Amino acid sequence: MCICNEILILEPGRAEKNYWNDLWRYRELFIILAWRDISVRYKQTIIGVLWAILRPLLTMLVFTVIFGRVAKLPSDGNAPYALMVFAAMLPWSLFSTSLGEASNSLIGNSNLISKVYFPRLIIPTATVMTAFVDFFISFIILLGMMAYYRFLPGWNLLLLPLFIILALLASLGPGLWITALNVKYRDFRYVIPFVVQFGLYVSPVGFSSNVIPEKWRLLYSLNPMVGVIDGFRWCILGGESPIYWPGFALSIVIVTFFLWLGISSFRKMEKSFADLI
Amino acid sequence: MSDTVIKAENLGKKYIIGHRAENVRYVALRDVLMQNARTLWNKTKDLAKGKPIIQGDTLEEVWALKDASFEIHQGDIVGIIGRNGAGKSTLLKILSRITEPSAGRATIKGRVASLLEVGTGFHPELTGRENIYLKGAILGMTRAEIRRKFDEIVAFAEVEQYLHTPVKRYSSGMYVRLAFAVSAHLEPEILLVDEVLAVGDEEFQKKCLNKMEDVSKGGRTVLFVSHNMLAIKTLCTRCIVLDKGKAIFMGDVSSAVDKVDIPGEIVWNEPSKASGNHLVRLKAARVISGGKVTGYPSVNEDIEIQFDYWNFEENVRRFVAVQIDNSMNSIILTTSNLKVRSIAYDPWVNKPYPVGLFRSTCIIPKYLLNVGIHHISLFINGEMVSDNIIIQRNVLSFDVQEDLELRKEYSGAWIGAVRPILAWKTEQLK
Numbered sequence: 001m002c003i004c005n006e007i008l009i010l011e012p013g014r015a016e017k018n019y020w021n022d023l024w025r026y027r028e029l030f031i032i033l034a035w036r037d038i039s040v041r042y043k044q045t046i047i048g049v050l051w052a053i054l055r056p057l058l059t060m061l062v063f064t065v066i067f068g069r070v071a072k073l074p075s076d077g078n079a080p081y082a083l084m085v086f087a088a089m090l091p092w093s094l095f096s097t098s099l100g101e102a103s104n105s106l107i108g109n110s111n112l113i114s115k116v117y118f119p120r121l122i123i124p125t126a127t128v129m130t131a132f133v134d135f136f137i138s139f140i141i142l143l144g145m146m147a148y149y150r151f152l153p154g155w156n157l158l159l160l161p162l163f164i165i166l167a168l169l170a171s172l173g174p175g176l177w178i179t180a181l182n183v184k185y186r187d188f189r190y191v192i193p194f195v196v197q198f199g200l201y202v203s204p205v206g207f208s209s210n211v212i213p214e215k216w217r218l219l220y221s222l223n224p225m226v227g228v229i230d231g232f233r234w235c236i237l238g239g240e241s242p243i244y245w246p247g248f249a250l251s252i253v254i255v256t257f258f259l260w261l262g263i264s265s266f267r268k269m270e271k272s273f274a275d276l277i
Numbered sequence: 278m279s280d281t282v283i284k285a286e287n288l289g290k291k292y293i294i295g296h297r298a299e300n301v302r303y304v305a306l307r308d309v310l311m312q313n314a315r316t317l318w319n320k321t322k323d324l325a326k327g328k329p330i331i332q333g334d335t336l337e338e339v340w341a342l343k344d345a346s347f348e349i350h351q352g353d354i355v356g357i358i359g360r361n362g363a364g365k366s367t368l369l370k371i372l373s374r375i376t377e378p379s380a381g382r383a384t385i386k387g388r389v390a391s392l393l394e395v396g397t398g399f400h401p402e403l404t405g406r407e408n409i410y411l412k413g414a415i416l417g418m419t420r421a422e423i424r425r426k427f428d429e430i431v432a433f434a435e436v437e438q439y440l441h442t443p444v445k446r447y448s449s450g451m452y453v454r455l456a457f458a459v460s461a462h463l464e465p466e467i468l469l470v471d472e473v474l475a476v477g478d479e480e481f482q483k484k485c486l487n488k489m490e491d492v493s494k495g496g497r498t499v500l501f502v503s504h505n506m507l508a509i510k511t512l513c514t515r516c517i518v519l520d521k522g523k524a525i526f527m528g529d530v531s532s533a534v535d536k537v538d539i540p541g542e543i544v545w546n547e548p549s550k551a552s553g554n555h556l557v558r559l560k561a562a563r564v565i566s567g568g569k570v571t572g573y574p575s576v577n578e579d580i581e582i583q584f585d586y587w588n589f590e591e592n593v594r595r596f597v598a599v600q601i602d603n604s605m606n607s608i609i610l611t612t613s614n615l616k617v618r619s620i621a622y623d624p625w626v627n628k629p630y631p632v633g634l635f636r637s638t639c640i641i642p643k644y645l646l647n648v649g650i651h652h653i654s655l656f657i658n659g660e661m662v663s664d665n666i667i668i669q670r671n672v673l674s675f676d677v678q679e680d681l682e683l684r685k686e687y688s689g690a691w692i693g694a695v696r697p698i699l700a701w702k703t704e705q706l707k
Contacts, residue, residue: 008389010371011382032414040402043443115397116415117374274375275292 019267023119030122034129037101041130052137056089063206073207076233077240080149087236088205088229090138091167095225096196098131098168102175103192106183106273113273120270121263124179128168135164142236154238163231166255170224173258180269183276204229209244217247224258227251282386282467282498283349283372289380289522290342290367341367343522344381349515354489354499356513356530358506358537363519365502369469372500387466387498390416392485396456401445405436405455408444412459426462434458461488467498486512506534506573539572539674552669553586557595557657559667560585560634564653564675575678576648576696583638584655586667592629595666597637598656602671604649609694612639613656647696648677 042048060082067073068081075081102124106113109123146153174195182188203225204212212220220226227248233241342364349355357365370376372383373391398415399408409430413423423430431437434455436447444452461484470489489499489512503509509516509530516533518526526536542563545551551559565581566574574580582599598613614623614637625635652674657667 008374008385009382010374010378010385012377012379014377028420029414032411032420036400036403036407036411039407040400043402111397112415114375115391115393116417118415271377274370 019119023121026118026122029118030126033122033126037127037130038133042133049137052134053141056086056093056138057141060086060089067206071207073211076208076210076237079237079240080151083145083149083151084208084233084237084241085206086138086142086145087233087241088203090135090142090236091163091228091232092200092203092205092225093138094131094135094164094167095171095228096199097134098128099171099175099178100192100196101127101130102172103178103182103189106179107186107189120273121176121266124176124266125172128172128175131168131171151237153236156235156238160232160235163228163235166231166252167228169259170228170255173255173260173262176262176266177258180266180273183269183273199223199225208233208241209247210241217244218250221247221250222254224251224254227255280351281348282351283347283383283500285345285347285381285383287381288342288345288368288371288378288383289340290364290371290376291379292339292341294337294339340522342371342378342519345519345522345524346381347517347524347527349498349500351498352493352496353515354493354501354513356509356516356533357500357502357519358504358509358516358533359519360537362521364522365519366471367522368519369471369500369502372467373469385467388417389467389469390463390465391469391471392460392488396452399444399452399456402443404441404443405431405447406440408455409459412456413463416460416463417465418463430455430458430462433461457484457488465497467500468492470499470501506538510534539676541572541673541675542570543673548587552667552672554666556588556590556659557666558587558589559655559657559669559672560587562653562655562669562672564673572673572675573678574675575643576646577643579643580641580646580675580677581638582641582653582673583636584672585634585636586657587634588630589632590630591632594627594660595630595635596626596658597639598658599639600654600656601641601646602652602654603647603694604651607694609646609651614639644698645695646677647691647693648679650674650676 063085064082068075068085075084105124105127106120108127113120113123145151178188178191203223209217209220209226209230221244228251230241230243230248230251234243341362345364345368357368359365367376369391371378372385373389393416398412400411403411409427410420410423414420418426431440434451434457436451436455439447439451444455447455468489470485486508489501493499493514501509501513513530515528516526516530517524518533518536520537526533542561544561545559548558548560553559562582562584563570564572564574565583566578584597588595596613596615598611600611601609603609612618614626616622616626619626623637652671655667655669655672656665658664659666
């Protein structure tokens with residue numbers, strides 16, 4: 001009467017070999033954890049939704065006034081300045097929220113990690129999904145603004161999902177690294193607000209990356225968010241905002257590098273999470 | 278054998294602990310700076326590579342589990358027993374894949390699941406319905422499986438009307454029932470139970486125990502880690518005894534329990550092996566609680582510490598003293614039969630002893646010692662109280678047991694070296 005159909009072998013280094021298989025087998029847990037994080041986030045407050053609307057709108061307003069009106073920086077082509085800023089706010093808040101959520105995710109789920117087995121990579125990647133909801137709310141605002149300015153997007157808009165994925169990957173790399181370090185060094189999470197605040201001004205959110213002098217643009221693109229934001233503007237504003245391709249390619253290389261760094265260090269540290277947390 | 282469901286071969290788990298060196302005769306600022314700079318550099322390198330950083334100058338390997346080999350057959354309820362730090366929880370952690378073994382190998386046939394603490398996996402903001410799906414997924418059930426068993430789970434937990442209420446509004450009874458209902462409908466081939474039974478109320482403990490019996494009746498296998506020898510004896514069919522990370526015994530329950538049981542009495546039949554000399558020699562020492570010799574006195578019974586000893590010298594006075602340490606090696610109390618130190622006058626305290634066999638008993642009132650392991654040290658002194666004829670350190674141990682009556686009001690541990698019941702009074706002043 002043997003009901004056993006699967007044989008599991010545990011030995012040092014074994015988990016390493018089946019890692020990606022395991023990740024696939026636990027996909028349902030991934031979906032449920034992502035759904036849990038999303039529903040908890042919006043259940044707790046109606047203000048949560050309101051906040052998701054107000055925050056990008058107010059930031060957009062401030063940037064438009066300061067960079068567009070006071071500093072009189074040029075917009076991309078003929079696109080309205082507010083629209084250009086908002087097109088960058090979308091990927092920026094997607095990046096910053098998912099980075100923030102991912103970085104605290106392991107500590108927030110410590111009771112699960114110390115009690116149940118599953119590939120730990122599920123936790124930070126599932127929390128990144130919560131940033132999506134904010135993103136969709138902002139996207140609807142964007143559509144409203146486009147209608148207000150009577151701005152018709154081109155076929156480029158269809159490529160937006162690719163850039164959304166790029167924005168998520170850009171945040172996942174550092175997010176994985178920081179959340180893993182955070183397990184042992186709890187003060188690491190204080191890095192995040194700084195990175196986000198600093199990055200908001202270093203990245204071309206409030207201004208167009210075309211205002212950067214040509215000879216510095218490649219250097220500027222070392223910031224991976226430059227490529228992501230340029231891509232978003234290209235999709236949304238169309239021909240008004242051409243992509244600077246060498247810089248974009250560099251951004252992709254940097255994103256890939258951070259993703260590799262994040263995943264590989266996460267996997268190295270993963271084995272000791274249960275012992276540390 | 279075909280019905281072996283778990284086979285462990287030389288399983289081991291190593292932890293690395295750092296120690297700080299303290300052997301430098303004098304400290305030069307230059308050395309300190311160099312040393313710090315070098316460690317900082319090495320550690321930054323480790324950090325970037327994702328290696329764990331360990332504090333301390335010298336590293337020591339500690340094997341929480343070492344060379345554990347055993348086989349577990351289908352349908353067995355296997356108790357895993359041993360002292361604190363013997364590696365019981367580490368073993369379960371390895372088998373449930375929470376942590377990887379550092380050596381050896383384990384082969385497991387079938388799905389493994391752990392009976393989790395009540396709250397694990399629940400989110401207070403989510404409704405009962407949502408939490409069933411969440412906890413089910415965490416325990417390793419697929420959505421289809423949960424959907425199939427959903428009605429059963431709800432009926433078992435008796436929460437039909439509250440399915441759409443966030444569980445933070447549940448009474449604690451409903452909460453526990455729901456949490457347990459999900460675990461109970463999980464159908465793993467191998468169920469791992471850690472001593473979660475020590476927490477939670479009695480009713481929940483009973484449910485857990487029943488569940489374990491059901492599981493094994495269905496041809497499944499249970500691994501049960503516990504300190505509760507009574508539960509082990511009633512439930513388990515086989516036992517593994519761990520000691521300092523090694524599996525020292527695998528076999529029938531009663532001989533296994535004897536291997537870790539605290540005896541409650543020690544008798545030296547062979548005088549040469551007993552502690553003592555030509556003046557005084559110990560013969561026996563025992564702990565008595567509730568009228569019985571036991572290593573497990575209850576917190577609500579007086580604990581008698583009794584010891585028998587030979588006196589070989591004519592016409593001298595003897596004084597006896599006892600010291601109790603707890604498991605943290607803190608001295609909880611010292612007491613002696615000196616006139617000023619005892620409640621009732623010990624008839625032999627200032628009397629010259631003839632040659633013969635004597636018995637001294639010290640009664641520690643109930644509700645004085647806290648629960649947990651305590652160690653007894655005995656002292657027998659001569660004419661001068663300060664001249665110790667015998668000092669027998671840690672001659673016996675006993676493990677004070679929780680009184681379940683008391684747990685009804687409060688289910689946590691009482692913190693503190695002692696646990697006296699004291700007088701309390703509250704008045705309303707205004």
